[in-house]
Amino acid sequence: MLELKGLQKSFRSNGTVREVLRDINLNVMDGEFVSIIGPSGSGKTTLFQLIGGLQQIDAGEIWLDGVNISGQKGHIAYMPQQASLLPWYSVKQNIALALQISHVPKSTALKQAEQWLQQVGLAEYANEYPHKLSGGMSQRVSFLRALLSPQKLMLLDEPFGALDALTRLHMQRWLLSIWEQHRRSVLLVTHSIEEALLLSDRIIVFAANPATVIDEIKVPFARPREGELWSDSTFNELKQRIYEQLDA
Amino acid sequence: MENKRALWRSLLPPVIMLAVIFTVWELIVRFELVYSWLIPSPLGVLKEMAIGWERLLEHWLATMQLTVLGFLGGAVCGILLGMVLHFVPLVRQAMYPVLILSQNIPVIVIAPILTMLLGFGLLPKVLLIILVCFFPICIAMLGGLAQVDQGLRNYMGMIGSSRWQQFVHLELPSSLGSLFSGLKIAASYSVLSAVVAEWLSPKVGLGGYMILSSRGYMPERVFAAVLLIVLTSLLLFWLVSLVERLLVRWRPRKEAR
Numbered sequence A: 001m002l003e004l005k006g007l008q009k010s011f012r013s014n015g016t017v018r019e020v021l022r023d024i025n026l027n028v029m030d031g032e033f034v035s036i037i038g039p040s041g042s043g044k045t046t047l048f049q050l051i052g053g054l055q056q057i058d059a060g061e062i063w064l065d066g067v068n069i070s071g072q073k074g075h076i077a078y079m080p081q082q083a084s085l086l087p088w089y090s091v092k093q094n095i096a097l098a099l100q101i102s103h104v105p106k107s108t109a110l111k112q113a114e115q116w117l118q119q120v121g122l123a124e125y126a127n128e129y130p131h132k133l134s135g136g137m138s139q140r141v142s143f144l145r146a147l148l149s150p151q152k153l154m155l156l157d158e159p160f161g162a163l164d165a166l167t168r169l170h171m172q173r174w175l176l177s178i179w180e181q182h183r184r185s186v187l188l189v190t191h192s193i194e195e196a197l198l199l200s201d202r203i204i205v206f207a208a209n210p211a212t213v214i215d216e217i218k219v220p221f222a223r224p225r226e227g228e229l230w231s232d233s234t235f236n237e238l239k240q241r242i243y244e245q246l247d248a
Numbered sequence B: 001m002e003n004k005r006a007l008w009r010s011l012l013p014p015v016i017m018l019a020v021i022f023t024v025w026e027l028i029v030r031f032e033l034v035y036s037w038l039i040p041s042p043l044g045v046l047k048e049m050a051i052g053w054e055r056l057l058e059h060w061l062a063t064m065q066l067t068v069l070g071f072l073g074g075a076v077c078g079i080l081l082g083m084v085l086h087f088v089p090l091v092r093q094a095m096y097p098v099l100i101l102s103q104n105i106p107v108i109v110i111a112p113i114l115t116m117l118l119g120f121g122l123l124p125k126v127l128l129i130i131l132v133c134f135f136p137i138c139i140a141m142l143g144g145l146a147q148v149d150q151g152l153r154n155y156m157g158m159i160g161s162s163r164w165q166q167f168v169h170l171e172l173p174s175s176l177g178s179l180f181s182g183l184k185i186a187a188s189y190s191v192l193s194a195v196v197a198e199w200l201s202p203k204v205g206l207g208g209y210m211i212l213s214s215r216g217y218m219p220e221r222v223f224a225a226v227l228l229i230v231l232t233s234l235l236l237f238w239l240v241s242l243v244e245r246l247l248v249r250w251r252p253r254k255e256a257r
Helices: A044-051 A091-101 A106-119 A135-148 A166-180 A193-199 A225-231 A234-247 B002-030 B041-053 B051-087 B089-102 B107-118 B120-144 B150-158 B163-200 B206-215 B219-247
Strands: A004-012 A016-028 A033-037 A059-064 A076-077 A153-157 A185-190 A202-207 A212-218
Touching: A004 A044, A016 A033, A016 A044, A016 A185, A016 B107, A033 A193, A044 A153, A044 A185, A044 B089, A044 B150, A059 B089, A076 A135, A091 A106, A091 A135, A106 A135, A106 A193, A135 A166, A166 A193, A193 A225, A193 A234, A193 B051, A202 A234, A212 A234, A225 A234, A234 B150, B002 B041, B041 B051, B041 B219, B051 B089, B051 B163, B051 B206, B089 B120, B107 B120, B107 B163, B120 B163, B150 B163, B163 B206, B163 B219, B206 B219
Parallel strands: A033 A185, A033 A202, A076 A153, A153 A185
Antiparallel strands: A004 A016, A004 A059, A202 A212
């Protein structure tokens, strides 16, 4: 469904040219969960901005469902690292706003937001302002907002990067359980090898400066997955393999 | 309970200070250390207010009407101009220095010109207040619109919101804090410029009353008018804060003060 064909991107500053992405080819199937893992500053955020249409592509094409969407906005649902809930709207309104911007009528959007908050046990927060929520709660709302958006592809940009280890673990399992019930195509960027292994069907390993694809790993674990993967020997082998690639 | 006690503790020092100042002032006048036709005693001012409250009220209402008209006019102009400058960078670049230059022309100079152009009616006075008010409001609005959280902007862009949607859902709400700072400054400016405007044609209003009383060597009346002006200024400031609290409800209480 999503296909990136030979993406290139450089930035110019003070007369020097910095190449950020070099010949990125990757795809995400319908209902597939793909993770990109790479060292810090390997241009993953830039890649997302290209897919989201916020930056212009130097060379290459982005295709979604057989349509060339290079440089176009509004084709993806997005969950950023910081929850990015608008502080002046209630939790419910925040979710509804994302849907409205994707051309869902307001009343439908609000109704859907309410239903889903109920379903995932956040109903009591529906009318609260975001500053009342903890970091984990905010990220749940942020995920829900992306999940409910009508676009078929979700981009998750280090969604749990700012959370403490324990909250992060809870959030990963929570996301996994919801996603396994409501499959969508997902492209996730993360720094955490465990997170990528736990969540994804496929992992794409990036090298930095400029970002290039150096490995692609099919994650063999069956779904629905449990948290006990940690002790699995394949899990640790794959972890070792990715770690060595990132370290090199 | 705790809060009330804290409030009293914070109020007590300034209240004592004011009481001391007024007592010393009263004593200075009583012992005739200054001419009483130059500086009145505080008690004399209060007595004057009690006797002439009907006349004062009439003048106060006139000033209040002028102030509110000018302030609202200034707010509308400032906010609209701020938005226009925000949307059209070229106009912003061209206008910004002109705006700042225009602020350095003293009100005292503009006031008689406006009167000569537009006569002695309400219009030139209101215009004067608008001219004084719109600047802080416009600058505050412009600053507020520009200072948007980059994470939120990135998010709104990624999900494909249009320029207008970004303005309505992101920039406008983020600008409110800054806008209200500008409105509060403009609120106190507006009272003072209303008084200046009334000096021009001293028929009604506290400004005119002040001038005439001063010329007639009636310092009690002058100071009574001054006291009312100060109170009016505080009142407007409080009203603007109230509107802000009603409008900006999403912030935690501590910040929302």
